[in-house]
Amino acid sequence: MPKAETLLVSTPSETEISITRVFEAPRALVFRAFTEPALLKRWLLGPDGWELAECDVDLRVGGRYRYVWYKAKTGVRMGVSGVFREVVVPERYVATEKFDDAWYPGEAVGTLVLTEAGGRTTMTQTLAYESRAARDVALQSGMNEGLSASYDRLAAVLAALPGER
Numbered sequence: 001m002p003k004a005e006t007l008l009v010s011t012p013s014e015t016e017i018s019i020t021r022v023f024e025a026p027r028a029l030v031f032r033a034f035t036e037p038a039l040l041k042r043w044l045l046g047p048d049g050w051e052l053a054e055c056d057v058d059l060r061v062g063g064r065y066r067y068v069w070y071k072a073k074t075g076v077r078m079g080v081s082g083v084f085r086e087v088v089v090p091e092r093y094v095a096t097e098k099f100d101d102a103w104y105p106g107e108a109v110g111t112l113v114l115t116e117a118g119g120r121t122t123m124t125q126t127l128a129y130e131s132r133a134a135r136d137v138a139l140q141s142g143m144n145e146g147l148s149a150s151y152d153r154l155a156a157v158l159a160a161l162p163g164e165r
Contacts (some may be wrong), residue, residue: 007109007148014132017139018123021151025158027116030123031090033154034112035059039066045155046146061087065095084111097127104137104159106130 008020023030033039037055044052046069054068063086068079082096097108111126129135 006074008143009144009147009152011139012126012133015129015134015135017127019123019127019130019147023121023123023155023158024119024120025161026119027114027121028090029158029161030114030121031052033158035093038158042159044150045069045153047142047149053077054079058084059087059089059093060084063087082107094119103141104129104134108134108138 006020006021010018010020012018012072012148019090029125033043035057037057040055040057041052044055044067050069050071052067053065053070056066058064063084064081065084066079066081068077070077079100080097082098084093086092086094092111092113094111095111097110107130111128112125113124115122115124127135127138129138
């Protein structure tokens with residue numbers, strides 16, 4: 001099992017990216033952090049200087065989500081939305097992903113899987129793109145930096161939630 005602070009990124013197929021990280025928290029709490037707007041706004045920020053200005057989650061099959069990030073220093077906004085295809089609380093969800101200003105071609109499908117052992121939760125996200133070219137654009141986008149910063153924040157948020165362990 002990887003260390004809690006380690007982000008592992010791999011390419012299990014020509015069109016997929018897999019991201020794994022371990023958190024020192026129970027699965028139900030990690031699932032909440034991935035699906036409740038108040039918690040998402042505390043950690044899903046990407047690199048320093050960004051904020052999650054809009055965050056809507058309708059957590060049900062067929063429900064939609066919408067995130068809009070804002071960088072005050074530059075005035076840049078970045079929005080993404082999608083539809084939940086599968087929801088199994090607190091184990092997993094599957095949702096589509098499409099950015100307002102597409103920086104990779106097509107739509108992606110993301111699968112979040114959470115497994116718990118000994119009070120630690122292993123998160124595995126798999127992003128399936130429409131093509132290898134789209135996957136490669138995502139890999140070269142600097143996503144690792146943003147994910148790493150966000151997941152470090154998530155670990156701190158999880159550690160600070162009292163009485164929920």
